[in-house]
Amino acid sequence: MGYVILDFQDEIIDKTKKVLDISEDMIEIEVPSEERGDYALPCYSLARVLKKDPKKIAEELSTKIEMDFGTVESSGPYVNFKIDGSHLARETILSCLEKEESFGELSPKSEKIIVEHTSANPNGPLHVGRARNPIIGDTLARMYEKSGYEVEKQYYVNDIGRQIAILVWGTLNLDEKDLPTAERKKADHNLVRYYQMANKLLEEDESIEEDIQEIIRSMEKGDEDILQHFKNTAQKIMKGIAKSLERLEINLDSYKTESSLIVDGSVEEVIKKVSELKNSGEEDGALYYEKEDNKTFVARKNGTSLYPARDIAYHIWKAERADHLLNVLGEDHKLHGEFVQSVLKDLDVSPIPHIVFHSFVTFEGQEMSTRKGTYVTLDNFMDTAHEKAKEEIKKRKEVSTDELDSISEKIGMGAVRYNIIKVQPQKPIDFVWDDALDFEGNSAPFLQYSHTRANSILRKWGDNRLDIGSSDLQDFEDGEITLMKRISEFPRELRDAVENNSPHTMAKYAHKLAAEFNQFYRDYPVLHSEEKKIKRIAIVKSFKFAMGSVLQTLGIQKPKKM
RNA sequence: GGGCGUGUGGCCUAGUCUGGAUAUGGCGACAGCCUCCUAAGCUGUAGAACGGGGGUUCGAAUCCCCCUACGCCCGCCA
Structure with a gap:
C-alpha cells in the first residue's frame, strides 16, 4: 500500500507528461501555501520550452487533466492540484491503523548504508x-x-x-x-x-x-x-x-x-x-x-x-x-x-x-575544549535537563516517585535531542544555560504533550477494539481533514529530508504535526461526540501512531502521561 | 593571503541546493480562552522588503560579482 500524498504527486507528473507530451524531468512541482492546494505546477519554465504563454499552458492543463481523487485548477500561470479531502483522510486513517508506528516508512531499498x-x-x-x-x-x-x-x-x-x-x-x-x-x-x-x-x-x-x-x-x-x-x-x-x-x-x-x-x-x-x-x-x-x-x-x-x-x-x-x-x-x-x-x-x-x-x-560565546577544560559535559547537561523536567512535572501533577523519575528522564532527554536537532547542522549554536532547555513552544515536550493527549483520550475510551463500519469514515469536517492531511505528509517529509540529509526538517515537521493536533483537540470533542465518535477515535489513533513514528525517527521517547 | 560556512522582526529560527503567487515557526510583548478528553495547550494584535552594494531575469531571501561581520580550516595534531 502506497501513500496518498506520494501517489497523487506521481499521478500529476504522469498526466502532465502525457498532456504536454514532454519528458518527466521538465516537470517541476512545488508545494504551495495551504489554501491553494496540495501541489502546484508553475508553468514559466514550460512556457519557455514550449514557446507558449504560461497562462495558456496552465489553462490547458487544468481542462485536460482530471485527477482520480482531486481537483485541478489554473490560477494565472499556475496549476493547483488539490487532493479530495475525504479520500485523503480515509486512506490515511486506514494506512495509519494498518502500519501503526511504522507509518511513514518507505519501501525497502535492499541497500546498506554505514552512518559514521x-x-x-x-x-x-x-x-x-x-x-x-x-x-x-x-x-x-x-x-x-x-x-x-x-x-x-x-x-x-x-x-x-x-x-x-x-x-x-x-x-x-x-x-x-x-x-x-x-x-x-x-x-x-x-x-x-x-x-x-x-x-x-x-x-x-x-x-x-x-x-x-x-x-x-x-x-x-x-x-x-x-x-x-x-x-x-x-x-x-x-x-x-x-x-x-x-x-x-x-x-x-x-x-x-x-x-x-x-x-x-x-x-x-x-x-x-x-x-x-x-x-x-x-x-x-x-x-x-x-x-x-x-x-x-x-x-x-x-x-x-x-x-x-x-x-x-x-x-x-x-x-x-x-x-x-x-x-x-x-x-x-x-x-x-x-x-x-x-x-x-x-x-x-x-x-x-x-x-x-x-x-x-x-x-556562552566561548569555545568548548576538552583539553582546556572549558566545557559543559553532556552528563551534566542531561542531569540538569532531567531535574528541570522533574520540577515542571511537580508543578502540575501528582505522580509516584518511580513514575516521576522515568517521565522526567524521557522529557529531559527529548529536550536535549530536540533543541540540538531543530537547528540546521551548518548553523552555529551558542549554548546559553538559560535558553538551552525549552519546555514550551517549539520544544520536545510540546511534541510529547500532544502525543500524551492523544494517549489520554484513547485510555479513557478504553481498550475497546476499533470496529470501523463502512459508514464511519465519511462526512469529514474541515479540522479533521486538516489534521489528517498533515499526518499524510509524513512520508513525503521523510523522503525529502533523507534526500537532502537534513534532519532539522524532520523536527520542523514534528512541530507542525503536534500543533495541528492541539488545534483539533481544542475544536473537536472525541469522547462526547456521539455518532462521530468512531471516526474521531480513528483520527486520534492515527495521530498517535503517526506522531509516535515521527518521535521514533527523532529518537525522542513517549511518556504515557506528563 | 587563500578556501569553506554563517548573517532573515528585540532574541532564536524555516525557506537558499532545485529563482516564482501575500517570507516559516517559536521566545519575549500586548489582549483574550480552563462548569467541557491534561492550559507544557489554544486564539488574536503589534513586529522583518531577508548583512551592504551592484548585476542576471518577466520575476531574486534564493543565482553571479564586490564589500562587510563572525566561525572554521590552510600542522611530519587529529
Missing part, C-alpha cells in the same frame, strides 16, 4: 559541543532506517593517535593525588584529568614531547605492552561515552578501532598506494598528497602513519561493507573530508562517503 558519527577522540567525556554530532548522526540513521535502508551506525575509535598518547603518558607518569577530584565516578570523567594535566605540563616542559613521540613510535613498531595500554585506556573511556549516549537513545552498532588498521597492515598498504599516485610527493622524507596547493601529509619521515592515511584505510574498509557511506563531521574537518573523497576517487574506491558537516557549539 561521533568518533570523538576517547580522551574524556563528551561535552555539549560534541553531542551535536551523535544527535545529528543518530537522527540521520533513524531516517535512513525508516526509508528502507539497512543501516549500520558506526563509531571510529581513535585509540592510537597523539591525543591518546598524551593521555597514556599521563596515566603512566602522573599521581592521582596531584589531580583535581573527578566530577563523577565514570571512567571518562576520571581519566580526562590525566589528559588535561598532561597537556598542561606539556605546555610547560618540552621534554615531555619526546616522551610522547617515543610512546607513539614503540606502539606503532608493535610493542605489545604499550599497544595494550593504548587500547585499554581508550576502551575505558569509550564505555563512559557509550553510556552517556545511551541515555539519549543513541546506540552504536559497531566500533572500529584505528589500531586494528595498523595491526592488520592496511595502513601500511594505503601509504604505499598513495605514494604511487601522481598527486603524491615527498618532502624531507615525509609522504604527502597534494590537491589544489594543499599538501596533506600521510606519513612522517620516520615512517609512522598520520591520521589521513589511517582514515583512508578506514574508508576503504568501510567501502567494502556498504553501498553508501555517510559521515557526520565537525566543520573543522572540511578540508580533511575533501582530502578523503579525493584520494578515494584516485584509488578507484567506491562508494565515496557523503559528508554532513556541522558547525560548533560555543558555550
